[in-house]
Amino acid sequence: MPGGRILIVNPNSSARVTAVIDRALEPLRRTTSMRIEVVGNPSGPPGIALQADADSVAPFVQDTVGQSDALACVIACFSDPGLHGAREASAGRIVLGCGESGILHAMMSGDRFGIISLSESSTQRQRRMVRTMGVASRYAGSVSLSATAEDVTSPAMFEAMAGAGDELVRQGANVVVMGCAGMAHCRDALERRLGVIVIDPVDSAVAMAIGLCCLKGSRVHGDAA
Structure with missing residues (x-):
């Protein structure tokens, strides 16, 4: 869809996390004529460490999505804060959460998935998400790095992430999901x-958003014909 726009919302205040997300999306930008824009939340917490953090940024996510004229919006936090409210506020536009999208992609890519999480509190939220989605039988577990969202933007975290990934594979995962948007720079090397x-x-959520925008556009043009 020429001239269309996809808005990526990082609900935390970390400029480093926003920059990592933005750089990691360059390959997808080369595949589409749609503009992919990444914004952060200067007034938010530096990371979504606790459920209280996720709850606190939900109004920002919902307001940002509701006021946007983008064809699709993606919430770039694995906890998907404000996702359902943002969908209600979106007037029928495409709104995706990266946590939900990443898990769906993982289930299309292998039998069992595991998640590299930032912290034990992140792991607890991931377990709740898996149960809510009804996919616990496909979940091998989460392994925590005991890190922050800003920590994982550093290449120095790669060995810790690789160790967590190895543990997930030992637990039966044949797909590993990175449980924080700030980990994006490590994907290829980790694989x-x-x-x-x-x-x-x-990356998964934005690719889905591009595809859904194309599908929606084809239906509109088909109806017009």
């Missing part, structure tokens, strides 16, 4: 190291 498919959930 080579682990020897299994590694999912960057923001």
Whole structure:
């Protein structure tokens, strides 16, 4: 859809996380004529460490999505804060959460998925998400890095992420999902190291958004014909 726009919303205040997301989406930008724009939340917490953090940024996500004229919006936080309210506020536009999208992509890519999480509180939210989605039988578990969203933007975290991935493979995962948008820069190297498919959930959500926009556009043009 020429001239269309996809808005990526990072609900935390970390400029480093926003920059990592933006750079990681360059390959997708080369595949589409749609503009892919990434915005952060300067007034938000530096990371979504607790459920309270996720709850606190939900109004920002919902307001940003509701006021946007983008064809599609993606929430670039694995906890998907404000997702359902944002969909209600979106007047029928496409709104995706990267956590939900990453898990769906993982289930299309292998039998069992595991998640590299930032912290134990992140792991708890991931378990709730898996149960809510009804896909617990496909979930091998989560392994925590005991890190922050900003920590994982550093290449120095790669070995810790690889160790977590190895543990997930030992637990039966044949797909590994990175449980934070700030991990995106490690995807290719992590996939080579682990020897299994590694999912960057923001990349997955944006790719889905592009496809859904194209599908929606084809229906509009088909109806007009």
